Amino acid sequence: MTTTIRGGQLSRLLGQWHSLPGRHRSPDYAALAGAVRGLLADGRLPLGVRMPAERELAEALAVSRTTVSAAYRTLRESGHLTSRRGAGSWTTLPHGHRVAPSGLWAAGDDQDVIDLGVAASAAPAELVTAAHDAASDLPRYLGSAGYHPTGLGELREAVAAGYAARGVPTSAEQILITGGTQQALDLVLRLSVPAGSPVLVEAPTYPNALAALSARRARLSTHGLDTATGWDGEMLLGALRQTRPRVSYVIPEFHNPTSHLMTADLRERLVATAHATGTELIVDESFVDLPLDDQEMPPPVAVFDRHSRVVSIGGMSKAYWGGLRIGWVRASAPLVQRLAAIRVGVDMASPVLEQLVAVRLMHQATQIVKARREELRLQRDALVTALRASLPEWSFVLPAGGVSLWAELDGPISSALSRAAEDVGVRLAPGPRFGLDGTLERFLRLPFTLPAEDLIEAVRRIATVRHDLDRATSPSWRSPTVIA
Template sequence: MGTRYVGGSQLARMLGDVPQERPYYAALARAVRGLVLDGRLALRTRLPAERDLAAALGVSRTTVTAAYDRLREEGYIESRQGAGSWTALPPTTMSALAPRAVPARVGAADTRFGTAHPLAATPGFIDLGCATPGAPAIFEEAVAAAVAELPRYSSGPGYEPAGLAGLREMIAARYAEHGVPTRPDQIVITTGAQSAFTLLTQTLVEAGAPVMVERPTYPHALGALRRHGARLVPVGVNEGWDVELIAGSMRQAAVRLAYTVPDFHNPTGLLMGEDDRAALVDAARRADALLVADETFAELAHDPAAPRTAPMAAFDTGGRVISVGSASKLMWGGLRVGWIRATAPLARRLTVAREPVDIASPVIDQLIVQELMARVEEVRAERAQALLRGRDALAAALRERLPGWEFGLPQGGMSLWARMGAPVATALSEAAERRGVRVVPGSVFGADGVLEDRVRLPYVLPPETLREAVDRLAAAYEEVRSAPPPRPLPAYV
């Protein structure tokens, strides 16, 4: 049984207003099942005793007992005499969520979500798996200026493990603009945000150590942690950040590092409020944990003139928050430039630690980013205009062709996080690919096989392309809905 648990009052708060249907125990069981499938209630979490949940909900113990019995029959609860009950997934669901074989023509695409699909260059193929746009309009000017600047550096060795001084100064100044005083020696330039997070993982996480991750979250962050042997402790954020529940999970799992995407979260698009940021930093302090804030999408508000939420580090007084940024989403994915903001001693440690991996980041890429950073508001305005147009076109097409799907309209970022009427995301992705459109199933963004009723839909492509993609998705969804349910795999010995 897992070491995590949820109290009666906590679970009652997560359940909210359970529909007053008859029999009530069935509605209660359905609500708990929804929390498990949606990822908000982690697998292997010990549930409250029946009398505790009954008292918190104001119902009879018999009602809770009947609900638990229903969930036990369905496979969403496992129990052991004297040990209590904890959440689970039924065997048939687990087999349905298991990775399926992919055709040879697709190659390893299912393990590389977020990168270009092998068929992306095929005429008519629409790739909704890659949430990144092309370069901005001023890109060629920035490249020309960077090339003109390059001779100043070409007489030297070209290796700057911490990054070019001028770029570090600009990034530090950007943090200061947003209320986080930062010196250049607190910045380490990396070869993209993924390289930054991998470097942090290798430097700060021991094999087997518990690391808190959001569910859903960025798949490649999960990959880096798994490769390093970390023990993942997921917390659900589909409906936002439940800081009380997160704080409890930090203490119960003895977490020493937590990874969060507070700014236009990937994939949900949610923006963490300042009160929650302050509370999360305080929770990390009380748990004696480091907090890695992925700010890759922080500059991508759809209204660039709107007041920006203070960075996570603004609420930190003890050097506990480590910030990760990137030029890839705002500027261009081909610019492999990211950065880490940390305390100066940790920045020096990371600079030494990265030398056996990639020594330093490309000088020309850093110079291009430096030029674009000097005109960052132009880039933000261009991005906001295009993303808002794509978001609204995608949302309108979904409402027309797939009216049963649910989604919110994010105020920033690059994708919608859509909820379907059934846990068929993996089957949908396969059916959609046969129709020439790639979509990433929600389970890829989780650590434990849930989120099969969700898909991430980026809106970085032109509106007319997005509308065509939704037409194909609608046809694929109809095929999946009308297909017979998968049979459970037979046992073998």
């Protein structure tokens, strides 16, 4: 069924569309069309949405119907709107590109683009050998049907041992192996978040987590992170007490996208408050293996859990490789069994061979993760040096871990800059993608997962288009890619 957006709703999304870069050189209809294209490019206005009638939108924006009519015509000409007499107009993208509610996708991969939209590294050198060796382990499982909804026992034991080494006694029965961290989150939400349930998230936060929560039709409220210091403990705990959400999703280790690290004291208070408010904590530990400055890591949030309020999720995408779709859930054994029952209705089980590869890699975790940290540290430093040299007006906190830097720009230009960067072969993840309401236009996530030379070249190109942005007369609209 086609969704319809009302005039007042679209007006709120458009915000101050008159003040977009280049607006003073454009007539009203062109500025309005450009603003709508911007919403589509950022994913804030989905595809297939029926647009308001011309008269309704004109009243909502306090402009003439002629202006709206001309804007719609411009959008049809650029391929961003399709109209049919008697049926209305709905949003599209040119050339058959598609946008899903969970993110933005191009029709195919462009090898010539420096992609800073995805915060994940290339595979480690050990992967090929691990895959070869894992094939020799496969015959042990060929006599069965191959369905292991909770995961292979040896992989569950390896993941459980990792938790125990971090100070959280864990048995294999408390581990569910999934098809990546995103599936781990999705399964937990299927079990814990009935439609309409209140959920508290950080702002900013991981876009695909927001997409998963949106799919569950959760009622979202947010707790804002300070750019410089991260979580304000009193505000976070106060938000829990006031909203009493069913679930709260947090990223305490090298938060995505800000890379902040939650203190041990706040972790303990967070668990205690969640128990008092009846809130289940979903703790995303995707980046826990990636401290970059040899700092002492605080204990896992689950250390403080005495009432089964904490469900931890993690995976191998960041420290190892995103193409190895191995994730997991750590929870109480009964909850793991309930999740496995739900999982059977989704995809039955994870591939056996991939799980065997994961076991092999985990046996080499010390050397692989150490090399990954060293690689990321060098790339982070190269990115920071390039930014300070080419864009000194931007501010940021040096990430102590993780894979990305959260930059505060010199104006609310994140979306416009991201579109302009496409013209010079750089793909960016604009700030609004990490929030709920189209804000965060002053921010930009910059991963340092690419080789140093690519990062330096990307910053050079970004600086070029940034300096030209205020003089741009006609923005170029491109179809972005998925953000991860």
